[in-house]
Amino acid sequence: MDELISNLLMYGKSAEHSVLSTLAELEGARKRGIPLTVEERKCAYRAVRELLELATEYGFNENLWQNYLSFLLMTDENPFTLTAEKVGAGEGSVNRFVERDFHIFRALFRYDFGALDAALGTDCFSVLTDYRALPKPAVRCYRAVSEKVRALSRSLAAVESDEAFFHTMSEFYRAYGVGKFGLNAAFRLEDYEKKGVLLKAIRNMDAVKFSDLIGYESQKEELRKNTEAFLRGQRANNVLLYGDSGTGKSTSIKAVVNEYYKDGLRMIEIYKYQFRRLSEVLAEIKNRNYRFIIYMDDLSFEENESEYKFLKAVIEGGVETRPENVLIYATSNRRHLIREIWRDRNDVEQDADIHRSDTMEEKLSLANRFGLSIGYYKPERRAYHEIVTALAERHGITLEREELLRRADCFELRHGGVSGRTAQQFINAELGN
Template identity: 55%
Template sequence: MNRILPHLILYSDLGSESILVRLADIIRDCKNGGAKEPLLQRTNAEVKRILDLSTVCGFDENLWQCYLTWVLMTNDNSFTRTCERTGAVEGGSVNRFAENDFAVFHQLFHYDFSELEQYLLTDCFSILTNYRAIPKRERTYNRDVSAQVRALRKSLSEAENGHEMFRLVTDYYRQYGYGVFAMNRAFRIRRGETGLEFLPISNVDGVRLEDLLGYERQKTELRRNTESFLAGKHANNVLLYGDAGTGKSTSVKALINEYYDRGLRMIEIYKHQFGELSRILAEIKNRNYRFIIFIDDLSFEENEVEYKFLKAVIEGGVETRPENVLIYATSNRRHLVRETWNDRQDMEHHGDIHRSDTMEEKLSLAARFGVTINYNAPSPKEFQAIVKALAERQGIQMDEKELMVKANAWEVRHGGFSGRTAQQFVHYLEGLAE
């Protein structure tokens, strides 16, 4: 392995801390007759790193090949960036360098660890290459990463040569891209030591729009705008506003499950992170995905000024918002910034209120969302219909009259008519049934 890695060109920048580079160093030291105990400790440390990665990503069967596949899927270089946007262009000179690298990876995929194992008196790689993972609950690992890595790993393991691996991986880049955006559907952000970090959300709620009962007009309008966006047509930023618990956030979250396969990704940010918006846009504007920046429960008190960062990004800054980015926000307020009567006490003309500059400033944020969708609380009859449908969906057997009496009593004690209250009531009934 230590003699193979130096032949990499495009994928050569693996980093000195990478598992692959460290294992190559270990194999070199073994061939030079290094002390066995320290080398075994170093080997076990790298094996543990592979196992840890496999647990997080849900790898199985051949963990060594899964790790190499993950390296190919996440490596950021000029070739992966080009392939994400245009695929592998036939006749391009860079393809010759890439095929050279895939010939190296073909050797690594079928690397024989028996000499290393014999020297160190271990069978760790034999176990890694014939692994049977313990079944895990879906929320303990990222199912999107697991599915993609395992599918591509299987295809690459059957490839006859580096040329076939080149075709398989470049097809993957063209379809999905590379890096964390290729393998994950939703993210949060964090300011790290090396800059802005996108943190994948591994346990994304699997809700879909049809799971939200009622609000058909609202869901249709949300779909229409999102599908226009995905088709590369003009689309608007969206504000979903209305009563609490009516499904505003659920509707937005459902989009990522509906349209993930069409390249939609979601980045959830919080109010205190609005100052990072320009940096987020700089990171994602040249990627071959469509991004929704999701802001949940958006509102501002009178003395908060973070909304100005948001206004500048939505519309009005010197740099235009990238065409692959939209902002979807939810709020219980139609006008997002708290107003007071003092804002109107600018002057009066003939008994009419003259809107002050302060008030215009506050109202202008909501006006910059091109689509506003109202989610109003259901009527008592609609609330009962939601309860009945949810109970049937969960297989709860109860006389309808008794169900309605209990639901109405629950609503009085738990915050009024809303889909959230209905869902909480049905969860309560499920707990009693157990």
């Protein structure tokens, strides 16, 4: 194994992974006749534990060793995989290096750990090649990742030639991509400035769908049409979802990502204080074969805040154009995003501003750069009752309609008015009783 791993070229980054490098060192020592003592056994156990942690996180099963190798192949971003993601494998000299690496991976897929287990006095690695995970609730956000890894693992284990291995992997990269963007739907920006931009996968994103948001059909349809045009590579607009709290603005955007993830849509959540790093984020994603939504939740600015100017430049007006594979979707309780005061309308008289209304124009200019603005307003009482009734039916609450609505109205009076959020909170309270 040590000789195999040391000869990886294009996928050399995978050889640096701790599990692979640890096993290579142990096998190298065994083949050189060096006795494997307690310390080597501890190293082996650490490698096994890391494999098990990865398996638990992503839901691997059956042959964890082959699942692990497949995971490395899926996440190794190198010149070949990034090109294959965009245009397929094609013809090129680089393919010779890749084919050699795939020959090594084929050998690793069939690697016999019997001698290593015997030298260590364990049976760990033999167990990992025929593993049965404990039954547990699936982590929804990683179910798709788990299915991809296991399906690819089975396909690669079944191929009978290096050429078939190459074809299987290149087709996978073309269909699903490579690295964190190929596996995950949503990300957030971590603030490690010394290391540059770091986009970290969001592991516990709500798996909400459009059908979970009752009502607001015209708003959802507008959002769908704009997103579908974006995914087809047609002209689409940045979107501002504005209106009352608890009406489903954030839920709608999460539903968009969940529904169109399979079509290559990804979301990056970014906060107001991170706007100065927007250009770095765009530089990292502009050449990837995905469509990205930059998501800004509960967006608004007070009078003395200037971060909105970074956002204005990115949306429209900066020297560097926004990449065609990026749109900005934002939610806000304010239609115009920036706090307006009466003094803005009297800038000449009170602030000696030479040009009347320039202050107001500056504040309105940000909202005007969202080509599509969709309003979400609190429902009328009848619509609130429809939401409550639908949610009660969905969750199996069997109260008589009259009693259900009476309780819902009483709950609403104590919890801030009618809205979809209030209806859901009422249902949660009923389920908890």
